[in-house]
Amino acid sequence: DAGVIQSPRHEVTEMGQEVTLRCKPISGHDYLFWYRQTMMRGLELLIYFNNNVPIDDSGMPEDRFSAKMPNASFSTLKIQPSEPRDSAVYFCASSLHPQGTEQYFGPGTRLTVT
Amino acid sequence: QKEVEQDPGPLSVPEGAIVSLNCTYSNSAFQYFMWYRQYSRKGPELLMYTYSSGNKEDGRFTAQVDKSSKYISLFIRDSQPSDSATYLCAMSSNTGNQFYFGTGTSLTVIP
Numbered sequence: 001d002a003g004v005i006q007s008p009r010h011e012v013t014e015m016g017q018e019v020t021l022r023c024k025p026i027s028g029h030d031y032l033f034w035y036r037q038t039m040m041r042g043l044e045l046l047i048y049f050n051n052n053v054p055i056d057d058s059g060m061p062e063d064r065f066s067a068k069m070p071n072a073s074f075s076t077l078k079i080q081p082s083e084p085r086d087s088a089v090y091f092c093a094s095s096l097h098p099q100g101t102e103q104y105f106g107p108g109t110r111l112t113v114t
Numbered sequence: 115q116k117e118v119e120q121d122p123g124p125l126s127v128p129e130g131a132i133v134s135l136n137c138t139y140s141n142s143a144f145q146y147f148m149w150y151r152q153y154s155r156k157g158p159e160l161l162m163y164t165y166s167s168g169n170k171e172d173g174r175f176t177a178q179v180d181k182s183s184k185y186i187s188l189f190i191r192d193s194q195p196s197d198s199a200t201y202l203c204a205m206s207s208n209t210g211n212q213f214y215f216g217t218g219t220s221l222t223v224i225p
Contacts, residue, residue, distance in 0.1 A: 042217035105157030
């Protein structure tokens with residue numbers, strides 16, 4: 001398996017623009033997680049899905065953030081409008097296990113909002 | 115109080131040293147304890163996980179869990195320059211509705 005795939009790897013955009021991050025989980029993994037990582041706050045869970053259904057979105061910082069999982073092999077995280085404080089590395093991870101164990105992370109998308 | 119506390123370091127050791135990395139937690143519901151390694155500009159990768167208390171060994175790595183003290187450790191024996199990375203602890207409950215990562219400890223092994 002190719003592992004978790006994320007695109008784009010790097011994104012530079014201007015404040016106010018819409019940003020869409022994409023993730024393809026490992027085939028057969030029922031759980032998908034979106035994280036944001038910064039030096040100040042470390043790795044923060046934004047939202048996770050089970051069988052394409054959002055289970056916990058309490059980590060989504062505000063209404064500008066939204067996530068979807070239209071099928072088992074694809075998820076998006078959208079930020080609209082983007083702000084400079086959204087600059088971070090965004091990771092997608094997938095897992096077979098409901099306890100959040102054995103998560104496999106993608107390479108991340110490095111987002112810079114100017 | 116944070117759910118999981120981890121000393122950010124940085125920690126610098128000579129090659130061959132034994133490294134001890136630690137996390138403390140406050141939630142007694144946590145039953146699964148994980149250690150991830152993250153190289154610079156890469157995603158975290160799972161090193162080891164343990165369920166409940168006890169020790170687990172995998173090559174040069176040993177994970178320990180002391181639930182009575184709410185304290186977990188990762189030991190690296192005969193440390194190598196390739197071990198230089200950030201190590202994150204993570205833990206979750208049985209039900210899976212509570213899981214958290216530590217902020218990570220940055221380790222450098224000097225040849």
